[in-house]
Amino acid sequence: MKKSTVTEIRERFDNEVERFSNLETGQVATMDAKIALELITCTARAVKPEAKTILDLGCGAGNYTLKMLSKVPDLDCTLIDLSQNMLDKAQERVSVATSGKVETIQGDIRDIELPKNHFDIILAGAVLHHLRDDSDWEMVFQKLYDSLTPGGCFLISDLLIQDHPGVNQLVWKMYANYLNEHGGGEYQQKVFDYIEKEDTPRSMTYQLDLMKRVGFSSVEILHKNACFGAFGGIK
Structure with a gap:
């Protein structure tokens, strides 16, 4: 199947603002959305308690930044x-x-120039799965690493695949069951069709290995449930 273009993704999100504005519930289609949001922001505070600057990549309606501000107040926010x-x-x-x-900056992270050694915290909630080729992933991870201050953290909550086909089949079956419980078979198919058209997720191990390759001094796994996880790297 031909994947969604950047324009198609933008147009879809233009119409989803209210759905993505609920700080309490997160997204029903995302397993453990609230847990991941809490874990990522708590971790950012633990790593950089004196943080002054945050970059929220694929910020949506601002939930991640709002949650971060409840823990580290009065940040300069990009x-x-x-x-x-x-x-x-x-x-x-x-x-x-x-x-x-x-x-605020409207655009594709692949095309946006970021300042070097500037951000204490970078958060990426449910956004990186839109990257396509390995070269995209490597370029974006390097760009984000370069824009962090020393000791800064890059924390991700996202949809994932597994590297082993059998394990991948298992975790996606778990996700299918989760969707069925929350919305029935039609809802599950709708979500899976959407993922097939729009998303190209990578595994957590792929992303952690990439973090090490571009220079992160340490990486951390915070949470994993089926094909969703929260994790990150520290510069």
Whole structure:
């Protein structure tokens, strides 16, 4: 199947702002969304308690930044998303939660130039699975590493595959059962069709290995449940 273009992904998210604005429930289709959000932001605080700057990549309506600000207040926030509608909502919500600067950048992270040694915390919630080729992954991870301050952290919550075909089949069967329980067979098929068209996830081990390759001094696994996980690297 031909994958969604950047334009198609942007247009879809332009119409999903309200659904992605619920800080309490997270996304029903994402297993353990609330747990991952809490773990990632707690970890960022533990790694960089004196943080001043955050980059929220694929910020959506701003949930990750809002949760981070509840733990480390008054950060200068940089929000990146394909969707201007999402950015408008995120800016509106984040601006009232911090006395720091709030900058929004609309675009694809592959095309955006980031400042070097600037961000104390980088969060990427359910966004990197849109990257396609290995070269995209490597370029983006290197760019994010370069933009972190020494001791800064890059933390990810995302959809994953497994490297072993049998294990991959198992975890996706677990996810299918989860979707069936929450919305029935039709809902499960709708989510799977959407993933097939739009997403190209990589495994957690692939991403942790890539982090080490681009220079991260340590990597951490925070949570894993079927084909979802939370993990990251420290510069």
